[in-house]
Amino acid sequence: MSKRDYYEILGVAKNADAKALKSAFRKKAMECHPDRHPDDPDAEARFKELNEAYGILSDEQKRAAYDRMGHAAFEQGGGMGGGGFQDFGDIFSQIFGGGGASGGFADMFGGGGRGRQTVQRGSDLRYEMEITLEDAFRGKDIDIEVPIAEDCDRCDGLGAEPGASIETCSTCGGAGRVRTQQGFFTMERPCSTCGGQGEYVSDPCHQCDGQGQVRQQTALDVSIPAGVEDGTRIRLSGQGDAAPRRSGGGQRGDLYIFVSVKPHGLFERDGANLFCRTPVPMTTAALGGEVEIPTIDGGRSKLKIPEGSQSGKRMRLRGKGMSVLRSAQRGDMYVELGVETPSKLNKKQRALLEEFAREGGDEISPESKNFFDKAKAFWEDLVD
CATH class of the missing domain: 2.60.260.20 (Urease metallochaperone UreE, N-terminal domain)
Structure with missing residues (x-):
């Protein structure tokens, strides 16, 4: 079954701005959330479809790719942000200030919360590559350098100076999120004290500023296949950011190469x-x-x-x-x-062309004869 148009899913026009997209998403999300339709087996699928549509259209780069190529721009999964490379964001954190789709957002409707996220996948990255038409014809292996997040070697990815203690955050109790009540909604937001980590570092690592990761220029060899077209996306699985060790150390992200042809x-x-x-x-x-x-x-x-x-x-x-x-x-x-x-004729060339014209050269030009025959008939009709 073919996918529905993302603009149709959100109920907005194709020229809708970011504010209109956000407003439409909030309204639709509250209307069709599965917690409000427990007896509808299709509710979860509709909600996921809505989430996917907003995830693409709320990002300028992904929206531009969708407007240009439709769903084909994201056949292999995952959208990309802008710039030379970019981390992926959490839609629900952006819109509702909460956690992921299965936790913080569900709590808005009175659903149960989830514990602190223990395993995260590394962020996907985007790299813009421009090649010549000749490269696109032949194919080419190209060496690139990409700033990729890796575990800090000083703190081994923990974010603390060697010997420093890592304590459970007293504000959120280690959950990484705090809840606030707004009317009948329960809102979840990342804990401002620990930054959503659930832990507090007494002495942050001086090399990574307590982040646990640093970006390193990494050399990669990218194989551009012969026949590649402008706008093609190439996925390098497992070549994105490393997963943060403090969040459980999940899979690495992917690197997406977006090819443009000069x-x-x-x-x-x-x-x-x-x-x-x-x-x-x-x-x-x-x-x-x-x-x-x-x-x-x-x-x-x-x-x-x-x-x-x-x-x-x-x-x-x-x-x-x-x-x-x-x-x-x-x-x-x-x-x-x-x-x-011909231009800049010499005397002999001009004389030859003049002789050609005297010999009826203009009369053997089919388009000219046809045009002037029609013009003559036009003038005669005006006289009549």
């Missing part, structure tokens, strides 16, 4: 096909002949110009286009002819 000076691309425009001398267009055309693989192809060719005529070179992703096939190249009018 505009080319000669070729324009449409899928696997290439388009270019070549100038053709007037004499070659009139008499027929050949012109030499560059190809994306660095070679040259001879293009036969039929006698009497006109500007705008499009000709095809089969198999001279882009590589097709995960295939040995290639697209085609389409060449548009642009017939050039």
Whole structure:
């Protein structure tokens, strides 16, 4: 079954701003939360669908990718934020100030809370990569450096100076969250004393400022496949941030490479096909002949110009286009002819063209004759 449109799920227009998105999400979330529909087996699925829609549209980069490519932009799971790389956020913390979908938000409707989160997955990262059209044609292995969060080697990821004690936070009792009552809602927020960790470090690590992690420039080799298109996303599993040790040390996050292809000076691309425009001398267009055309693989192809060719005529070179992703096939190249009018004529050339005109040269130009025949009929109709 195909996915529903995210804007339709939230009930907003495609030009809705962040405030309208947030307002629509809050309203819909309160209406369709599973705790309010205990007898509806589809309630949880609808709520997850709503959460997914807001998760994409509330992020500018992910929203731009969705507007451009639809659901295909996120086929392999997980959206990305902006910048060279970015951590993923918690939607429910942003909107309701609480914990995750299965805890803090449920408590808004009187549901049971959960204990302090013990295992977290490392954050996913995003990296923007720009390549040439030639690289996209051939494929290429590219070395990059990405700032990735790793456990601090001074404190071994604990966030405390060696020998310093780690104590349970007295404000939240180690839960990492505190609750406040607002009307019939119970709101959960990260504990401001311990920053949601549930623990208090008496002497924070001087190297990582008590975070337990530091970002390190990490060299990675990325293989760009032949035929890759602008906007393609490549996922490197397990190459994102390390999971915080103090939160249980779960799986590493993933690294997502977003590929953009630079505009080319000669070729324009449409899928696997290439388009270019070549100038053709007037004499070659009139008499027929050949012109030499560059190809994306660095070679040259001879293009036969039929006698009497006109500007705008499009000709095809089969198999001279882009590589097709995960295939040995290639697209085609389409060449548009642009017939050039001679300029800066010398005396002999001018005399020859004048003689050509006296011999009725203008009368053998089919487009001109057709146009002026129609113009003559137009003027005659005006007179009548």
